[in-house]
Amino acid sequence: MVTHAPRPTAELKAATPRRTIGMRDSRGYRVFRVANAAALIALCALMLYPFITVLAQSFSSEGAIKAGKVSFLPVGFNVETYRAVVGDGTFWRNYANTFTYTVVGTLIAMVLTTTFAFVLSKPHLRGRNLLIGIAVFTMFFNGGIVPNYVLISALGMKNTMWSIVLPGAMSVFNLLVMKSFFESLPKDLEEAAQIDGLGWFGIFFRIVLPLSKAIIATMVLFYAVAYWNDWFAAFLYLDQSDKFPVTLFLRNLIAGASTTASEGAAAAGTTTAAVSANIQAVTMILTIIPILCVYPFVQRHFVKGVMLGSVKG
Template sequence: MAKTKIIKRDARGVKMSLGYRITDVIIYALMGCVGIITLLPFLYIAAGSFATDRELTERAFFIIPRVWSLNAYKYSINNGNILLGLKNSFILTLFGTVVNMVLSTTFAYPLSKKHFKGRNFFLNMVIVTMLFSGGMIPTFMVLRAYGLYDSYWALILIGAISPFNMIIIKNFFQELPMELEEAAYMDGASEFRTFLTIILPLSKPVLASISLFYAVGYWNDYFNAMIYLQTPSKYTVQIMLRNIVLKASAISDIMMDYYDQNGAPPDKAVKMATTLIATVPILVIYPFVQKFFTKGVMVGAVKG
């Protein structure tokens, strides 16, 4: 009886040679090592936030603490207004991302039309803004003159449209089949209705990717919030983190009522706990947009 020869093939049905399979294994092994190396610092921060002062001093690196303590989190919540900062950052991130996406998509759509008169002129103006800016002091003076100082509008309007992100969206729109728009025009749809009912639903990959870029930018924004926000009740989570870190070095065992038998938390554990609190919320978003991320960026990055 003749033996059946088994041929290895990839997902596309292409025959895989022995060298190709070895290369594939090496690449996956290297990427796995890179992933582990990337994950280890985060695991150390997570473990250190639950550790005691003695363990942080004696052990240079660990991912599982011997003694678990919630004192660092108790201090961050009770003395740092971290929850208020999370609330403010969430509101700013949500509202700012919506404003950015509305302006970016409505600006990118007409520029994606090659028959649009003045298209090259507006594209050149966009590119100029990527190379030059008004500067920090003129921007501050303009925002203050318009009464936007100490408001979230100051953080939103100074970066309402990112030229780089807008160009990616424009290039993605250009890759969509023109026949779909022509069919909509023949059915009597206006430009605005075509944009809402056809273009945007087909652009979910790039919209999800760019929305993530904008959201992460707002969530991690520290410098602009420090300059344009003055009222403590409006501070974002990054400003709250700064205040907590500055106060952590002055933690005293006199405040024993807040803590357990392990005593006051070390300032290093407080820094790790606040870092984890500020990082986890934005990390939760990634699994929901991961399937759109690569497609949206790669297709939108094609020069058109």
């Protein structure tokens, strides 16, 4: 019996492949990263500048706003306007209306979008291409303002919440993104569920929706922001001020200030114009606070949801 001597340690080390050492970034790539970071920082600063200016104006005195001294920091610290706006019952009534419209509208929109997208994601559906074509057609063509106004009035929805909620209840863009996401889900899960006796409703509620948290969070954010910021539908279909959303309240406030300025109140109304600018800034800040509070909770799902829904055309 022949025994083989163990390999020497040096020979073992020579036979062991060396660990690949990462290459250093080239000088051009480092320059690109620095330039890219500088460009992104400049872009972020450019986008944040209006918000910071409005925030500074909301805490500034009327005289400082009139003199154009407010940029990044408040001048002549003032919280009286906040107290006045917070104490305005009309503002809070319109605020509650906006909250109601946003919650109800987003709920209806999500029900319609998820169910329709799930149906369109099935290749065996008869008339699937026709339904997709009809949906895409509405992205490029609509009846126009006057026919829509006549339709809303004829349906008896004028001066009601439904005139705000229903016309925009489904975004075709969101529908197509969610349809693409549903198509990317593994088909084996549905087949296994059908073998276990689940119907289409069971598959949708117990399998598809739990796997779609990222895209659902993204669509909720899209719809909520759209309903929260919308004022034009209320401007067209609502005549009663107690049903206005807060965005229309803000629009009327800005329009009133612009009208006052255009009528030549420079001699006796410059202070009034400054007060109006201060009220506008305060109202804007109070209006965007809820959306700013929503973003942190869905931000981690936002990019993931959009990218997952954009994999397929």
